[in-house]
Amino acid sequence: MTGSPAGPGRSGPHQVLLALYALFALAAGARSIVQLATRAHEAPLAYSLSLVAAATYALGWLAIRQASVGRAGFASVMLWVEVAGVVIVGTASVVERDWFPEPSVWSGYGIGYGFVPAILPIAALLWLRGQDPSRAPGLDLVSAFKIVAFAEAVSWSGLLVGMFFKHVVDAGEQGVEIFGPIHGTVFVGYVLVALLTWNRLGWSIPVALTALAAAIPPFCTVFFEMWAERTGRLDTADPRQELKHVLD
């Protein structure tokens, strides 16, 4: 996946990011080139956007490699470009279905790839923030868990409103079509962050399973987060130390 040693061979989360970026550059690139070469007329926009996605992943790979040796400038721009691409193409694919007779890589916020395309740039941006030594300890893992627990509840309310309009008011499926993929993305993100938090904070198995189960019924992630906060299960001795432990 990563063609050559990452940075100065330093161990860290960027190795996994680089592997994923290389894989997605390869997958999206091969897919779009085959599609454009063999049946470009079927969905020219979707296939071209897949090629754009592939180029973005290749540039993202370069950006993360540079950031891993201390040159974060390119990454801080490139990763936001990628976020914008996923959001714009993802939203366009659910709002203007006619533009996408065939799916593109970022269709439905990357639903065809298990929402990894939506989570990848966010994970990379979080990593990038942790790289900056001048930053005060801000977005550590616990904060990320709180944010994603709240986002999970927000996406649930969007989905419920969409379901209300679809089934009760019978006003069409658009709400569900938009919030479905968003909720899916946040769900996968919550599960990943919950697993990491479990690992770092040493939750017991019942607490960890409750955290994961809370992702399934609506709004329960927020209740879990409030309970965990109250009972001291989100306490870290020193968040900075915790993060350093993760990075080591």
Add this chain to the structure above:
Amino acid sequence: MPGPLDQISIIAIGYAVIVALACVYSALRWRARPPWLDSLAWMLEVLVVIRALAGLAVLAGGSRPEEFSTHLGYLIASVCIVPIALGSVPDDRGPWSVGVIGVAAVAVLVISVRMMTTL
């Protein structure tokens, strides 16, 4: 048509799941990358190579899958992923390098499934 090719694919898929789960286990322990994980990954590579050779034999025998270029692309990618992943973290035994192998195992898993569906 469930032939020997599909059987090898199913074994490779099942084995890739085992490698991915081993990576999850190893990552949760958060120690240095254990040597047995490399061995597991190389065994997955052997399976995938056998699968690719059998697949090439079928293609050489005149069988043309509907999505030929896609299928061939998966065939080539399937054998490249594990060596590149292991080659990118040769001397690095840090726990994060387990993630790289995990990504490779999941990629091989997805590719093996797609190879069955595009045949």
